[in-house]
Amino acid sequence: MIFVSSFALAVGPQFWEDNSQQSFSGGDPQYVSINSDGELSLAPQLKKIYGGTDPIFWKIVRDSKGNIYIATGNEGKVIRLDPSGNPKQVLDASELEVQALAVDKLDNVYAGTSPDGKIYKIKPDGSSAPFFDPEDKYIWSLALDDQGNLYCGTGDQGKIYKIDPLGNGKLLIDTNESNITALAWDQKRNLLAGSDRNGILFSIDPTGKAFVLFDSDFQQISSIYSDPSGEIYFSALAGIPIAPMPTTPAPVAKPVTVPNPDTAEENEEPEGSVTVEVGPSAPMTPMPQQQQQLKATGASQLYAISPDGFPELLYTAAEDQILDITPFGEGMVLLSTGKKAKLIAVDRNKKSTILLRAAEEQITSLIQVGGRIYAATSNPANIYELAENHSGKGTYYSDIKDAQTTSTWGQISWKATIPQGSSLNLYTRSGNTKTPDETWSDWVSAGTNPDGRRIDNPKARFLQYKAEFGTNDPKITPILRSVSIAYLQQNLRPDILSINIMPPSLLYRKTQIYPQESFAGLSQDLSEETTQPQQSAYGQSSFEINPLGKSEFRKGYRTVIWNAVDQNNDEMRYELDYRLDNQKDWKVLAKDLKDKVYAWDTQSMPDGTYVLRIVASDAPSNPIALTLTSSKESDPFEVDNTPPTIEVTNSTMEKGVRILQVKAQDAISPIKEMEYSVAPGQWTPVFPIDSINDSRSEEYRIALTNLPAQATEVILKCTDRVGNIAAIRYGL
Known part of the structure; x- marks a missing residue:
């Protein structure tokens, strides 16, 4: 959001301007995309193909026959979804979580479980059996090589095992990290491994020798993808560390009621809560000096390493955690995120488009097969297919605009392109609580004239607008480029x-x-x-x-x-x-x-x-x-402009020394100092009998020692605390 004032000071109206990806990203786009140029449009359709009863779908893979295998959380199950969308449970493990899947050339599926990590082999006929049981507690990641050998990344000691097709496993490498959270192959068939604790990306050759490709400033490498050109994409997370799996099933999360655009009622509001966290991450550690230009910011980042080994930061998510990466179109990758379930497309030129925000809290896993993209979500757990066509409806809710005090609303105006067969309508509401509730006003239409209409909401401190997108043709979409809102603050006393x-x-x-x-x-x-x-x-x-x-x-x-x-x-x-x-x-x-x-x-x-x-x-x-x-x-x-008074109350000779008894008084201010002089330019300070100049009346006993024989008078000078000076001459 850009804040604009019509003057250097707060006289006259002020303006909120949303006209960039950054300003629009503060709002809530529901089935609305936000591209890098700050344009809002209808998002691609999400076609729901399966909705389970589990709160978490950790991972999905697809075999050569089009079956999708789903790794679930809290009950340790694997579900097979056939091409028609019919589900079948093919594994019910004794462990609570299935967080890793891999499928081989013969359509055997391998499932890694936690805690008390174990790997199961699921055959195409649906039968399953234990395949490998290491001593490690967690199985976080799996990858298969061209010879059918299986590699597994474990925790909580950060080891990688190589297991042959018969299930015989041996330790490939101990990384000294806590967890190996991601495995993939580069185009040279080196194993890429991402760790949790120090967020390191390793490259491991067939002999098991490891080379650090990147030591991030984050805790965890969450996902890795290597494209055919040799480019390596990977995401790094910051936040809480990977936590041990619960010993009892976690409660099913209350679904967030972001509506499906094809079935939603008008003006349905986002609400709901989350009870299961997905996308673990952890505390940050400093990166090497040569990578300081890539220092971490935000909750997660996307990096790319070129074929000649140079890393580059492509995208930073301020709040969301990047959970998975898959190819998307030409020269782009698609990111799925947690905290808010988003799909974000990023190209090599660092341009990004927030394709959509789903109803759920996390999009945990992505797969791309033959140009088709499937997504698994959690809280609640669903499987979607991403379509090329636009959604029929979408709504963008702006962030809450805070005028700091009760304000009068001016005009709302916008810039948009609305093709025939599509629609775009803006609405506003106001209230005096930070979070909209039943005390806020109803939504009021902003009309159809983009040049502006006065906002017909009650005076208040907070304002929000929403933009409702619609189309009758899934191949076209309205585009909203900017929104401007004027307001005038209530004048408050200095x-x-x-x-x-x-x-x-x-x-x-x-x-x-x-x-x-x-x-x-x-x-x-x-x-x-x-x-x-x-x-x-x-x-x-x-x-x-x-x-x-x-x-x-x-x-x-x-x-x-x-x-x-x-x-x-x-x-x-x-x-x-x-x-x-x-x-x-x-x-x-x-x-x-x-x-x-x-x-x-x-x-x-x-x-x-x-x-x-x-x-x-x-x-x-x-x-x-x-x-x-x-x-x-x-x-x-x-x-006090009046100087003090000086009075010599007595003059005596004691043992040949002249002794003066002097009294100084001031009507208002305390006495600051008393001085005397018997020679021009030479002043001698004296202290009162009680030793402290602190009152409006002070008495002094002045012994005129070393008095010159020719001296005939002494000058007494007294100064009060405000600088008034009195002086008298006293004859000797």
């Missing part, structure tokens, strides 16, 4: 989060975000004066919305900074008012401020306790009638 009054008599340099160095909060810069280095503003406040630079002494100034936000992203202006703490009436200090900082010269103000008020307005972004304001008051603070 929110002043905090006000911070900085320490007195300090100004702060603006930081590098400002075009030139100047003082924050001043309409114009001050002339350079003698400055006293002070601590950074950050030492006084954790306030970060107005980053302040180095502080400098400027008598009488108080800098105020504040933080304000507007949920509509409206441009704001600020008014700054003040009053004495014991008064009620506010007086305007500054208006039409853009920055959230102001430096107030208080030297002309009477001493006292003051309060500031910030008034925020979104007037620049709204008509006068819709403008909103909010205000917030600061904590009280002192303004």
Whole structure:
């Protein structure tokens, strides 16, 4: 989805734009395809040829007579489906799962079971018997060579066995991985093996010597396909590791009620839950340095290795797990996925088309025979044939559009091609919950004019649209290319989060975000004066919305900074008012401020306790009638422009040293320091009798040691906390 605003700020309408595969992929396409150019069309038909009672179909193979063999989960059965669609159970194993199948040239079928892994041989007449029983717990994958030798990938020790036609097996290789999850042959008749734990693709020659073709950044290699040109395609998964099989049958999953387009009622909604997980995967490990450009992202990825050995990433699935790969048309492969049961076509140029999303939760296995493609699903378990013709109906449900606040809906418009004999209708609905429920409005037609019609749904925060596709001719389909929706957010009041009054008599340099160095909060810069280095503003406040630079002494100034936000992203202006703490009436200090900082010269103000008020307005972004304001008051603070008083209360001589008793007082601020000087430019600090300058009245005992013989007076200087300075001369 592309979000577009008609202005730099949130004034005026805003727009949602769906016009790419990425933006449309956030929705739910039911019997609708999404190609790499972001075009939506009716998906190919899925012809259901068998629906079982099992929750999982793990694997399918097809023999030379057209029989399809189905490996099932939770009851350890193999079902044979004849060309007419009639099922027959040909194996009922004692193990719970049949997860691997292979068929030889004589139409014998081999079935690998788990746990307590065992291989059974099923003859064409339907009889079966144990064929090979290794010590390993799981049989994950099977492959046959040209001589009729069977190879099996096992877990949980990652071994591969070679078994001759008589059932005599020997260890071919121990990969030191946890599981061997996929087996296939390349065009040079090397055995390709994909592992689980470190996600490694091996190439194994007839002697059993292994070579690593690819060390992925994922946990598991889930499927492998080698095309006649020598290209090797394989998928890698990330996620949870392969789990041991349950000791009791898992419950049958509740089917997801995505309708068959040929039998569905109008406006039927997707719902349902899943209770059986398919498509195991696991934690990631780092890949070698030479493959860093292929670093893993998303839930799964499709790679291709060229005949000269160079790997390339072709496709990334952000959420779905790629479970199987089969050839599809010319120069393409077809992927089946889990989490959402999708068929995705990918070509060598990295262009992809989401052909369809099925009603089930996973498409676990694919086979291609003579140009015909069959798919096995799980949760619930069904067998389909993929047809070339388009489905008669399909519906695309958009993702939920979030306007962030209650909004008025504008127009919906779209771009489409609708051949004669086909139809395309758009609808919208709105609500105030993230997930549509019974409180949402009904679907309302968007009309037939693609140039736009005002959305006739109640004001709300969330909106969703759907596009219903139809055709009377299975060889044609409408095509939807883009959808645009306008909305106007309800205006919300600005929110002043905090006000911070900085320490007195300090100004702060603006930081590098400002075009030139100047003082924050001043309409114009001050002339350079003698400055006293002070601590950074950050030492006084954790306030970060107005980053302040180095502080400098400027008598009488108080800098105020504040933080304000507007949920509509409206441009704001600020008014700054003040009053004495014991008064009620506010007086305007500054208006039409853009920055959230102001430096107030208080030297002309009477001493006292003051309060500031910030008034925020979104007037620049709204008509006068819709403008909103909010205000917030600061904590009280002192303004003190009067210096302290200095009084010499006593002067005595003790052992030849002049001793002065001095009292300093300030009406508002604590005393900061006392100094004396008996020679020009030389100041000596003194501390109060109680050792700490911390109150508005302090007493000092000053011993004038090393007094020059010609000295006739001493200068006493006292400074309060806000920088007011008093000085007196005292004759000796």
